[in-house]
Amino acid sequence: MAARKAAVRKPRVKKCSDCKGTGETTETVRVGSARKARETTDRQAALCLTCFGSGDAPTT
Numbered sequence: 001m002a003a004r005k006a007a008v009r010k011p012r013v014k015k016c017s018d019c020k021g022t023g024e025t026t027e028t029v030r031v032g033s034a035r036k037a038r039e040t041t042d043r044q045a046a047l048c049l050t051c052f053g054s055g056d057a058p059t060t
């Protein structure tokens, strides 16, 4: 494929629906055992497992 910088276009990629294309999800931090689990106000940024942080929707 000939390299043409100016003509290069990114293929249209769908954004991941889970992370809205950011590649990150925010998870509510839970403390305690499963039974006693309660949500805290702390939220943790985590790598989106759907797109593995790429922000692109999986094609498969």
Ligand SMILES: [Zn+2]
Pocket: 016, 017, 018, 019, 020, 021, 022, 023, 024, 048, 049, 050, 051, 052, 053, 054, 055, 056
């Ligand atoms: Zn994602």
